[in-house]
Amino acid sequence: MARLVVLGGGVAGHTAATFAAKWLGSAHEVVVVTPNAKWNWIPSNIWVGVGQMTKEEVTFDLAGVYAKAGITYKQAKAVSLNPEGDTSSDKPFVTIEYTGQDKVGESENVEYDYILNATGPKLNFDATPGLGDGKGQMGDHTVSVCTADHAVHAAHKLQEAIEKMKKGERQKFLIGTGHGMCTCQGAAFEYIFNIEHELRKAGVRDMADMKWISNESFLGDFGMGGLHLKVGGYVVSSKLFAESLFAERDVEWLIGAHTSKVEAGKVEYELLDGSKGEEEFDFAMLIPPFAGVGIKAYDKAGEDITDTVFAPNGFMKVDANYGAGAYENWKASDWPRTYQNPTYSNMFAAGIAFAPPHIISKPMSSPNGTPINPTPPRTGMPSGIIGKAVAHSICDLIKKGDSAHLHEASMAEMGAACVASAGKGIFTGTAAAMTVYPVVPDFEKYPGTGRDTDYTFGEIGLAGHWIKHILHHLFIYKAKLQPGWTLIPE
Amino acid sequence: MRKEEINFQKSDNFNRTMIPGTFARKMRTCVIWQFIRFVAINIKMIVVVGKSH
Ligand SMILES: Cc1cc2nc3c(=O)[nH]c(=O)nc-3n(C[C@H](O)[C@H](O)[C@H](O)COP(=O)(O)OP(=O)(O)OC[C@H]3O[C@@H](n4cnc5c(N)ncnc54)[C@H](O)[C@@H]3O)c2cc1C
Secondary structure, eight states: OOEEEEEOOSHHHHHHHHHHHHHHGGGSEEEEEESOSEEEOGGGHHHHTTTSSOHHHHEEEHHHHHHHHTOEEEEEEEEEEETTOBTTBOSOEEEEEESSTTOTTOEEEEEOSEEEEOOOOEEOGGGSTTTBOSSSSBOSSOBOOSSHHHHHHHHHHHHHHHHHHHTTOOEEEEEEESSTTOOOHHHHHHHHHHHHHHHHHTTOGGGEEEEEEOSOSSTTOTTTTOOEEEETTEEEEHHHHHHHHHHHTTOEEEOSEEEEEEETTEEEEEETTSOEEEEEOSEEEEEOOEEOOOOEEBOTTOOBOHHHHBOTTSOBOOSSOTTOOSGGGOOGGGSOSSOBOSSOTTEEEOGGGBOOSSOSSOOOBOTTSOBOOOOOOOOHHHHHHHHHHHHHHHHHHHHHOTTOOOOOOOTTTOOEEEEEESOOOTTTOOEEEEEESSSSOOTTTSTTTSSOTTSOEEEEEHHHHHHHHHHHHHHHHHHTTOTTGGGSOO | OOHHHHHHTTOHHHHTSOOOOHHHHHHHHOHHHHHHHHHHHHHHHHHHHHHHO
């Protein structure tokens, strides 16, 4: 009997573990190690953050689902990997520390034949002074929608701001990225327009000043170097569409900004031209930069080999070309295909946890040398597809042996569908429904836009909102492994 | 005054982009038109999802 250990029960890990358990059956064991007791449909945290959904609507308990799937569930976080075992055994193992199941703080070594790292991001609030509390958590000055609990807190703060506006007190909203190296601009984009929509519904929009602050060098970059859409016979940059929405909804923007410090009611920033400035706020949601979750690695003798297994940003090295060098040399083929670790062939990474070869947007820095550019997003659909492809590879390796062909899922060859909410409401809501193909632009194939404009499109409207709402129910249904779950694509 | 006139005057950034007029805004939440778009967007998305799996 072989054992697959999946680290992380999020989009990529949950997809991988549930498919692996189905494909392997009871002949082999699938173990999920994840610190969370509940699964969270993270995209709907935006609606929790404006009080339009509850935490309960976007989460469910993992234990029952894993019991049903025959998956061994350990509510714990991975601390370190020993891919060569230790002095007493050659068997690889992962050291975990429990966060629940009445064993909080207890450690355990879990042996594995194959391991998948799908631990997602560490929300690195402390990278920006004042954005974090200095202990790895979010600070007091801003809110976040990255977790369901953060979103509940954000909704309370928003309600307080609305009450103040109703009493005649103007409020300044500052939403965007909290560092020059952030990703996930799409989530901040959704949040600012959902707030704007809620303020209009509450009749207080005229009491609010709204501003976007972001590390993108142009609006609509989204960490993907922007995209070109076919509209009305033209092929148009997403910059024009993003700017149009901001202008229509009266949201000012400050771009190319590295948020360098956060204080009560004020941020300091540096711009791409090197100038520095300050922006005041009454309510701010600034996405933190992402890093790997900080898992260590040791060889058989106990020597630290973290640098061999993980990139400096803490994400796991896979079959990417990390030596591409300058921007001019970047190619679509630098992006990983199988997500296998180059040193240890029984180790894989999926979703946000794998180390990308380089960013997607054009690299930029201020004259002071401060890098100010979005890092690459790995959104839900690619994370799920990669998780499933890796699960497929591992199942084949277990069933057919080491010569099994590995399944491939390069972000430079897959597309992504993404629906960005701009306000919730069955007849008044809107969302930007977009597809990009491929996610990572391929300038060898498409020298101008990097993407196939027949399959890259976007439009905003109520239809997008309906799709977003249906996807919310569909993905939770799928994650709960309800009848027919395998038919729902990632 | 047309709604877009209000925002075009607010800043240079706003003035140099495009702002939808009344018709385009209405169509965004027109249930019949959006139902048609719903079908069209779903077809496009299914094609891209199919190409990616
Ligand atoms: C507010 C918000 C809105 C978003 N909206 C969209 C959207 O509309 N569409 C879209 O496609 N994408 C969206 N995304 C992005 C999407 O959520 C991510 O792409 C996706 O969650 C990445 O999947 P993942 O499995 O890599 O990471 P996650 O889903 O974050 O899962 C990581 C898992 O690992 C666990 N973990 C952490 N540390 C450890 C450890 N040490 N050991 C074991 N387990 C660990 C975590 O608890 C978690 O369960 C949004 C993100 C945010 C924050």
